[in-house]
Structure formats: C-alpha cells, structure tokens
Amino acid sequence: MQFPEKLNRKISKRIDNESLRSLGKKNDLIDFSSNDYLGFAKSEVIFDRTHQFLIENNLKQNGATGSRLLSGNHNLYTSVEKQLSEFHNSEASLIFNSGYDANIGFFSSVPQRGDIILYDELIHASIRDGINLSNAKAYKFQHNNLTHLDEVLNRVKNETAAVYVVTESVFSMDGDSPDLVTMSHIIKKYANVYFIVDEAHAVGVFNKGLVQELNLENSVFARIITFGKALGCHGAAILGCKELHQYLVNFARSFIYTTGLSLHSIATVKFAYEELAKNQAKEKLQKNISFFKQEVNRLDLNFIESNSAIHCCVISGNEKVKLIAKKLNNKGFDIKPILSPTVTKGEERLRFCLHSYNSIKEITNVLENLATFV
Ligand SMILES: Cc1ncc(COP(=O)(O)O)c(C=O)c1O
Incomplete structure (x- = not known):
C-alpha cells in the first residue's frame, strides 16, 4: 500500500530536524522521567484494595459498556465524584476519561461564539486543541507575565463577551508556577471573567493542588485535575459548580460521545485518593x-x-x-x-x-x- 507523499515529507522533515518521535521500550533505568511522582502507579496497597473492593462488591465487569449517558454509568462513578468534590472542596466534579478529554471537552463547549479565551503561551496541548475546537476568539499572554495578562484583558474585554482565562498551576514542560493569588486579583477586577486552572502536575505534589493550598477555590471557575500523574492511575475530573457539571454533561462532546472508564479504573481512583490522604x-x-x-x-x-x-x-x-x-x-x-x-x-x-x-x-x-x- 502506498503511503501519501505529503505525509512522507512531514516524516522526512522530522528526521532532518532530529525531532522524529518513536515509541520507547520499558527500561530498568533509575526513574527521572515518569509522572508517577508518589510511586502510586506501582502501589500494591492501592492495587490490592481496588481488587478486594471489586470482588467484595461483586463488580466483576471489564468494561463500562457505553457512554455514561447511555449504559455506562454506575453508582461508583457518583460516589467517587462525591469523594472528589469533598476532598477538593468543590461543589461538584465530573470525571472524564483523561485530562486530554477533560480539556478538550471544557474548551470546546464552554466558551461561546463572541466570548474570549486568554491563555498562557506555554499552555498544554490539550487546552490548545480544545481552544481550536471552540467558536470563541483566543489570545495568548506571555508566560506567567501578569502585567501582560492585565494589559490583554483590558484591551480585549467588551460589554458582552465572557472571558475565560486559563493557566496551569504547574507547567508541564517548565515545572514553574504562576502567581495564582495575583492572577485571581486581576481577574476579579473585571466582570464576567472566569478563571480556569489545570492542576495536572500540582495535585499530590502540593497536597490537594495549589488552588486549595492558596485557598482560591472560590476564585476559580473550573479546575482540571488528572489522575495519571501523582495519583498513578487514569482519568481526570473537572471541578466546579453544579451548573457547570450539568452543562458539561449536556454539551462536552468528549464526555458524551465516548465509552466511560471501567469500574476498575474508577475504583483505583477511589483508593489512590484514600492513599493520598494518609500516605x-x-x-x-x-x-x-x-x-x-x-x-x-x-x-x-x-x-x-x-x-x-x-x-x-x-x-x-x-x-x-x-x-x-x-x-x-x-x-x-x-x-x-x-x-x-x-x-x-x-x-x-x-x-x-x-x-x-x-x-x-x-x-x-x-x-x-x-x-x-x-
Ligand atoms: C497540564 C496538563 N494537562 C492535561 C494533561 C493531560 O492529562 P492526561 O494524561 O490525563 O490526558 C497533561 C498530561 O500530559 C498535562 O501535562
């Protein structure tokens, strides 16, 4: 079978730039590369508790069987979402299959045509991809530069637009953090501006995440938390108000049009959080x-x-x-x-x-x- 010429050219360009990606093999080297910050991905305690829980509750099911809006929902989802809301001091939470899906789902559905998204120039690819799917206009601000954020906000804000400002509490490729407190003060100066924080690399590293460490729960419209980093398992959730939960269930396409996570995954999240509280x-x-x-x-x-x-x-x-x-x-x-x-x-x-x-x-x-x- 012939491979399209344009695609061949793209691969050749990567080879020329020394930037060709390929899948590596599992190795026995000393780990300075995984996101398993707390060792939870290999925790026997979490593995055994999950297994025992599934057996004891007769949850012997390999797959979710459908979208959560069809056959794929289960009480366990609801109870883990309640656990997450309590742990993270949030009114509601909604589990997605991954952080990538959560960001795509949020940014493609929440900002509307005529609205504005302001994002840090180093924001994660999943947020960029979500923004690309949105009908809102998007502008970037310089990395962690809050004077620039304020300037851009001042310039683009208008009477009718809702503005969504998004950053990461720990940047995935730099490891640094924005001054979230000052950011929240800047955002509060304006009406109809909403603050979104991706906490993928902060939860478990800075306890419950930097938003909570800094008591900013009430200043943030939505938090994206992921379970594939310090929690050592899989999936993600968006934390926010009840109305946001209801909105996402109705409009976030990466939530609606996909098979839910398996009960095994959800139970693993449950016990990873229990471990996080005491480990x-x-x-x-x-x-x-x-x-x-x-x-x-x-x-x-x-x-x-x-x-x-x-x-x-x-x-x-x-x-x-x-x-x-x-x-x-x-x-x-x-x-x-x-x-x-x-x-x-x-x-x-x-x-x-x-x-x-x-x-x-x-x-x-x-x-x-x-x-x-x-
Ligand atoms: C900041 C940030 N957000 C979201 C994601 C996506 O999370 P997941 O791996 O659960 O899809 C990542 C992971 O690379 C990330 O670094």
Missing part, C-alpha cells in the same frame, strides 16, 4: 525536591526555577540535548530530552521528574554526571 510519600517527595535544588546550586547547574516535581535544564538544539540524554541513559538514568517542536526551538531541555522513591544518592549521582556533560 507519607508527599513528604518524601518534598524532601527530594529541596535536596535536588540544593544540589543544582552546589554544582552551579542552569535549571529553570521550580518548586514542583519537574525540573528542566535548558540545552539548546535537538541534537545536543539528545546526545546528553543518551549519555545519562548510558550511566543508568532514565531522563528524557524534550525537543522542539514540543518546546520552542532553542529552548530544548532535559526534563527531570522527581519522585518520592528517588534516593539522595541517585539525585547527587545524576546531577554530578550531568555537570560533566554540559
């Missing part, structure tokens, strides 16, 4: 983050400022960053290079994800090795 891994992770930063200073390495579990060392050029990643892999560390076009050309980087289960020795070793390569 010590959060404290261990925080200690590792502090130690990592201390070592970066000692070795005078050039990292983007971050207090989260994501730490990035900018190394310009796809070829160079790939080479250094390979050298670290050969020393036994799983570190991924982040290439352009995923990040802006010239800002290619090594992305270190820290975990509760990384040892002090591993952190020192990986950074000392890095110092000899850069």
Whole structure:
C-alpha cells in the first residue's frame, strides 16, 4: 500500500530536524522521567484494595459498556465524584476519561461564539486543541507575565463577551508556577471573567493542588485535575459548580460521545485518593525536591526555577540535548530530552521528574554526571 507523499515529507522533515518521535521500550533505568511522582502507579496497597473492593462488591465487569449517558454509568462513578468534590472542596466534579478529554471537552463547549479565551503561551496541548475546537476568539499572554495578562484583558474585554482565562498551576514542560493569588486579583477586577486552572502536575505534589493550598477555590471557575500523574492511575475530573457539571454533561462532546472508564479504573481512583490522604510519600517527595535544588546550586547547574516535581535544564538544539540524554541513559538514568517542536526551538531541555522513591544518592549521582556533560 502506498503511503501519501505529503505525509512522507512531514516524516522526512522530522528526521532532518532530529525531532522524529518513536515509541520507547520499558527500561530498568533509575526513574527521572515518569509522572508517577508518589510511586502510586506501582502501589500494591492501592492495587490490592481496588481488587478486594471489586470482588467484595461483586463488580466483576471489564468494561463500562457505553457512554455514561447511555449504559455506562454506575453508582461508583457518583460516589467517587462525591469523594472528589469533598476532598477538593468543590461543589461538584465530573470525571472524564483523561485530562486530554477533560480539556478538550471544557474548551470546546464552554466558551461561546463572541466570548474570549486568554491563555498562557506555554499552555498544554490539550487546552490548545480544545481552544481550536471552540467558536470563541483566543489570545495568548506571555508566560506567567501578569502585567501582560492585565494589559490583554483590558484591551480585549467588551460589554458582552465572557472571558475565560486559563493557566496551569504547574507547567508541564517548565515545572514553574504562576502567581495564582495575583492572577485571581486581576481577574476579579473585571466582570464576567472566569478563571480556569489545570492542576495536572500540582495535585499530590502540593497536597490537594495549589488552588486549595492558596485557598482560591472560590476564585476559580473550573479546575482540571488528572489522575495519571501523582495519583498513578487514569482519568481526570473537572471541578466546579453544579451548573457547570450539568452543562458539561449536556454539551462536552468528549464526555458524551465516548465509552466511560471501567469500574476498575474508577475504583483505583477511589483508593489512590484514600492513599493520598494518609500516605507519607508527599513528604518524601518534598524532601527530594529541596535536596535536588540544593544540589543544582552546589554544582552551579542552569535549571529553570521550580518548586514542583519537574525540573528542566535548558540545552539548546535537538541534537545536543539528545546526545546528553543518551549519555545519562548510558550511566543508568532514565531522563528524557524534550525537543522542539514540543518546546520552542532553542529552548530544548532535559526534563527531570522527581519522585518520592528517588534516593539522595541517585539525585547527587545524576546531577554530578550531568555537570560533566554540559
Ligand atoms: C497540564 C496538563 N494537562 C492535561 C494533561 C493531560 O492529562 P492526561 O494524561 O490525563 O490526558 C497533561 C498530561 O500530559 C498535562 O501535562
């Protein structure tokens, strides 16, 4: 079968730019790359409790059987959504199959024609894709630059438009955070402006997420939380008011036109949250983050400022960053290079994800090795 020429050309361009993606193999290297910040993805406690719960409650079902609006709903969904609302101090929550689906669903359905979306220029691809599906006009503001946000807001706001301002509480490719408190003050100056925060990389790293850490629950219209990062399982939820819940059930196409998550997935979320409430891994992770930063200073390495579990060392050029990643892999560390076009050309980087289960020795070793390569 012939492969379309235009597609061949796109692949060739990726090869020429050193940016061709391919699926890697599972490896036994020391994990500085997964999103499993608290080790929950491999937690036997969560696995065993989930299994036991499903058996005890006779929930022996492999798939959801349909969209949640048809045959795919179950009391377990409702009870886990209640658990999420309570845990996250939100009026309501709605589970989606993934963070990608949640963002697509929200941004394609909530902002209407004539409305405006303002987004941080480094916002996640899932939000960009949602925005592309929306009929609203969208403008970006400079990364974490709140003076610029205020200027753009002032310029674009009009009498009739609702404005949706979206940011991430921890940026996935930089690990840094916006000043959410000041952002909420800026947003409050204007009528009909709604604040949306994607908390994918903050929940579990900063307890219940940065919005809650900063007591901003009532200033935020919607929070996107995902279960595939620190919670170590799968799926996502949008937290917000009851009206938002009802609206999304009716209009978010990525919620409506897809098979729901399996009961097994939902039960795993239930027990991952129970574990999050009592497990010590959060404290261990925080200690590792502090130690990592201390070592970066000692070795005078050039990292983007971050207090989260994501730490990035900018190394310009796809070829160079790939080479250094390979050298670290050969020393036994799983570190991924982040290439352009995923990040802006010239800002290619090594992305270190820290975990509760990384040892002090591993952190020192990986950074000392890095110092000899850069
Ligand atoms: C900020 C952000 N939002 C949303 C997502 C998507 O989440 P999921 O992996 O559950 O689709 C990700 C994951 O890459 C992310 O980093």
